[in-house]
Amino acid sequence: MARPKSTELTPAEQKIMQLLWQQGPLSVRDITNMLSEQQPVAYTTVQTLCRILLDKGHVSAEKQGKAFIYQAQTVQQEARSQALLSLLKKFFGGSPDLLAQHLLQDQQLSAEVAAQLQAKISAAGQPAATAQAVAKPTSTSQD
Secondary structure, three states, X not given: OXXXXXXXXXXXXXXXXXXXXXXOOEEHHHHHHHHHOOOOOOHHHHHHHHHHHHHHOOEEEEEEOOEEEEEXXXXXXXXXXXXXXXXXXXXXXXXXXXXXXXXXXXXXXXXXXXXXXXXXXXXXXOOHHHHHHHHOOOOOOOO
């Protein structure tokens, strides 16, 4: 039985998506030239990867002359969310708690970042109206 197609981005696909998110619509030639600045890559490889991204629904393609112009359809935040969900399922049994604990044990946080995270955790545990009040600091100066 054939394995179901994955919509996850491979590292090579992610490099192309990063260019499309940053630069906007690009041709295969443009993508190849930009990627080759870091490491040589074949035009046909980029062409194949763009077709795969099209099949996965991450990009759209519009023919202009002889070339196709590819444009990101997946929003960067959506791709991050999909990747994080996959990571949670693969390595943490779907538990955000285990992921958070791992990150806190494995990474050194500055006091500022720790305080920001604590504020977000506190706000997430409060009802929506209270959380909005926490997120919007009120002005104490008088006009």
